[in-house]
Amino acid sequence: MLDKERPDLVHICTPPFTHTAQVVECLEAGAWVWCEKPLCLSLAEFDAIAAAEGAAGPYSSVVFQHRFGSGAHHLRSLMAEGVLGRPLVALWRDHLVPRPPAYYEVPWRGTWASEGGGPTMGHGIHQMDMMLSILGEWEEIRAMAGRLDRDVETEDVSMAMVRFSSGAMASVVNSVLSPREQSYLRFDFAQATVELRHLYGYANADWSSTSQAWSPPQDVPSSHAAQLGELLDAFERGERPTGQRRRGPQDHGAGDAACTPRR
Template identity: 50%
Template sequence: MSQRDYRAAIVGTGGIAHAHAQAVQDSGGRAELVAVADVDAGRAAEFAGKYGVRNSYASAEELLRAEELDFVHLCTPPQLHAPLAVACLEAGVTALVEKPPTLSLAEFDTLIEAESRSGAHVATVLQHRFGAGAVRLRRLAAAGELGRPLLATCLTQWYRDEDYYAVPWRGTWESEGGGPTMGHGIHQFDLLLSVLGPWSEVTAVAARQARPVDTEDVSMALVTFENGAVATVVNSVVSPRQTSELRFDYERGTVEVEHLYGYTDDDWTVTPAPGQENLTSLWGAADASSEPSGHRGWLAAVLDALDRGEKPPVTAADTRRTMEFIAALYASAFTGERVRAGQITADSPFALRMDGTGAPWRNQ
């Protein structure tokens, strides 16, 4: 694997863009941030100055015409992700898209189609897959060291007040695509899916409990996986004691992580089942890391894949499984039915919009 230097740009210079810029700066020279773009030209120029970026532009179109790039970080509000990603792919530039990648499953399928016509790739920023603990867990599970997966719990219980939703694009189906299921819990249950593999069935509820929004502010799901494991998933923005938790119960022990917006090895615990005390040493400290899960580790994985001539993680196929899960959760919550993998076809209202036939509270 030979390393090369990559030319990167950022489109959208709001809050999350700073994590992307810092990740590029921390790449050890493997990538260089050469340009940024934002509809607010003053904000783009200020951002460029902060990170020592040579060029700033008032639109992504102008940036793509003017610059030779290897990849673009898309850090705009969600409703712009799909058209900007398509524009990147048509320009032969790989698009690294913040979550949620699109507003709907159908819209995500347009990215898959655009990728098939391009020499470039599309990948979603789901950085918690790449923390040392998650990588170790997947490795031990794949090697059979943990035994069969039996049960999992996945909690994203965060707190977002009304001021948070004063930003116009938040809390609407048209601009954000959904509530905490789309924009907050996606990190935790995407990690859950990356560990347990393909899901087979979802039964869910969603509610608007407290926030003055169009979308849900709470959702809960019961999930069955192809390997026989079962899981509960909770997504909330009304929980004053905030936590992000994942627990996996295997035949030979329990593996857990509790954090908020990023974990280190110190946030993981392992509890062996009786007679399986060697599990603690297998988890071990040989590859222990103090590096938090975050954009830096994710970008390193992206660069490693590009060095190998491979698609960057998380690939379109990976993300589609997660997006289909979200659509199934909403479909189950709003119809009261169990939803199976593959059931949401292209003509389903829940493929076209995450609220599908409409949230039950829409006329309240």
């Protein structure tokens, strides 16, 4: 199909362990790529993808729809305007329900080789990406992972403490052990608190803030559509898609299995 149809853009929706080879093949055929998370399972795979991109495209990008809703855009604009003050403390909690055993019967779920991790790579990765898009580069992480209840090879819960380059500190929980499901994010700035409670996607009504300035414009829920619009605009301009970051210097030395796609 790559030879015959010469696609401009390929959306890769296959299981995680297939991503790197498929992304590289598409890039080498001249197609831009929009790949479902996780982009890849190791830093070496990440480097192979980066090497297959051209200096002026084609580019690869990852489906991280939560950073593209109007609430996240509004928060980043208020931060850029200096309205909220310095970011100080953040919490994000991804409490998802226990998956039924049938969920893990799909052959690619629940193993390090096929999925690269458990809920941290498969679910919490969306909240972590949004947090990075808001708080910027991280400098230090201390983390623990455990397998408390599910019959899987990977973790079913992970917790981390993160220090960002700005000095802000965050606490993170990713779990698929929580009978009451909720993704909760809280950002405490010097002048205001901003909170988000949602489940697999948010609209403006899911956000709240103590700031009088909090007033997101038109409601653009976090969604594939919201990200795709921005990706296609970048494609037309021939520019690297917004929010898609290259691997930073702080990624060196991170454990390979802990690779988080950072674009």
